[in-house]
Amino acid sequence: MMSAPKDNEIKNSRTSEGQNPRLSVDAVPAAARRIAPFIHRTPIIESHLLNAWLGHEIIFKVEGLQKVGAFKIRGALNALLAAKEENKLPKEIIAFSSGNHAQAVALAAKLLGIKATIIMPKFVSKVKQQATRRYGANIILTDTRQETEALAAEKQQQGMWLLHPSDNDRVIAGQGTACLEALQDGVNPNAIFATCGGGGLLSGTYLAAQALAPKAKVFGGEPKMGNDAAESYRTGKIVTLPDTPMTIADGARTLHISERTFAYLQKLAGFYEIPERDIIYWTQWLSHLLKVSVEPTSAVAMAAAFEWLKTQKNKQRVLVILSGGNVDADTQRQIWEKDYLGQIPAL
């Protein structure tokens, strides 16, 4: 039931095997044109203090200020709008998520005037459930994360339109529009950093860079505690974690990437695996310096940039995609347990 990209957005139609990216570089600009009327063009910001301390220029794309507080609305909207263009928009979609994808699908469905059912584990915070319901979505609660995915798969087999958070061409192209906007706005980076969960954001970011900044190196950041993508990159085949990694970067708690995203991730300049302490350190510092809400998953990308900058002798300009700003109270408590603001960042 998945709608296919248009011809001019497809580069390689036989790559479900994961060897080569399936989308052409035109797919991201096409997605950007499609979703622009419905989303915020989020700001790019800098901290003069951080730049002075590090001796480099760090430019942040702030997706925490996007609708639903995360980049996720981009991919969801691109998938639904493209289906509508092709007269293939279903009357109802389903999705599974314990995070930002839930709200993104709920809002995208509302904007398109269709029904959405989101399957989520019952431990998801009331605030997130409330926000998802407010966009008119129906919520089905399950006991565990495993049951959530199983029920989604069952519904898909019954013929429902499942909007996967990353294993979807339209979603990948949509997520790439965050990076594309920053490049269109004149950022001219030597390197680009994004966090890897299922790999949708990072794949789209790679594709956007191919379109507008092909000389820029694209790196992934991943929590060391859940380093399946980095391991996959290193070994050349998809590695699956035995259990959900309980990193504070809850957007990166995925067990494995897909063949679809692996095709892009294999082409990256590298991966950095970030310890929990460094994720918390950069969450504190970015909140403090930028005065915008930064979720730990976003801080992973900055921590990766910091590791790369340690290896650089010349002054570099880097673009860091801050994926979102949704932080619940429990996570806030974890973030601020120790005080890292006494330890000023220095290379």
Add this chain to the structure above:
Amino acid sequence: MMSAPKDNEIKNSRTSEGQNPRLSVDAVPAAARRIAPFIHRTPIIESHLLNAWLGHEIIFKVEGLQKVGAFKIRGALNALLAAKEENKLPKEIIAFSSGNHAQAVALAAKLLGIKATIIMPKFVSKVKQQATRRYGANIILTDTRQETEALAAEKQQQGMWLLHPSDNDRVIAGQGTACLEALQDGVNPNAIFATCGGGGLLSGTYLAAQALAPKAKVFGGEPKMGNDAAESYRTGKIVTLPDTPMTIADGARTLHISERTFAYLQKLAGFYEIPERDIIYWTQWLSHLLKVSVEPTSAVAMAAAFEWLKTQKNKQRVLVILSGGNVDADTQRQIWEKDYLGQIPAL
């Protein structure tokens, strides 16, 4: 040594007795023109979710995204730029502060190319000391807050130019430019809310409203724990607290307002005194909904707006000035100790 406002900005030159505001409504637009090239025009933002929950329109002016992370740069710059216009700019200024005024004076002095010495108690966080030093200011540390003020007074008597955080006409006019910008940007509020510390922001806000929205009611919010301004308003004479109130709203820990600010505060539509629990509640919710850094002092203004809205039957449009976004790690820990995000705001 204090430079006087120009004639067209003065309404009443004999009001050091505090009966009538000293500045005319022209003072704030004049300050805005003066400082505009040096500051950010901060955004005004709304939360559709909050508006839906409360059934009113709440518009926020986000001074956390101002330079130095707070409105304080406005007043400091206006004072120095006006002195420069009159060829009265000293080569060195002093200020005392344990908060945002320190960084504001340091940056303003740097921009004007003069020296600044900031006197602060030694318990001020290293982060704030570091930020103040980075702007090139000299810091003198004292053991206590009382010693800080005493040393500043001593230096002033020796002929130094002391830039007071609120008891200064130029500072008041400068602080009013935050509200003025919001009104210029088309916000047409029925009521305006700002937090009261020394009263500079609130006095300037009142003056800005007089200039562009004279029908709007202007209210002050103050921590109940340090309600000297509300008491002064009620009794008609300035009340001084016996001890520094250790409210989490650290920008409102002042012992008393001045005759100068009292002249404006007496003309307000009212004061709301906010319990600590409500300050923390709104700090959590505004951070969560707006995705920008909100310091507890700012949340006091929203809590006041909420109290007023409880009394309103018709749909209202209110402007809330969010004064700043500087929160140290200790305060963050206090803010997130309990989870209030499970309790959705409702009137």
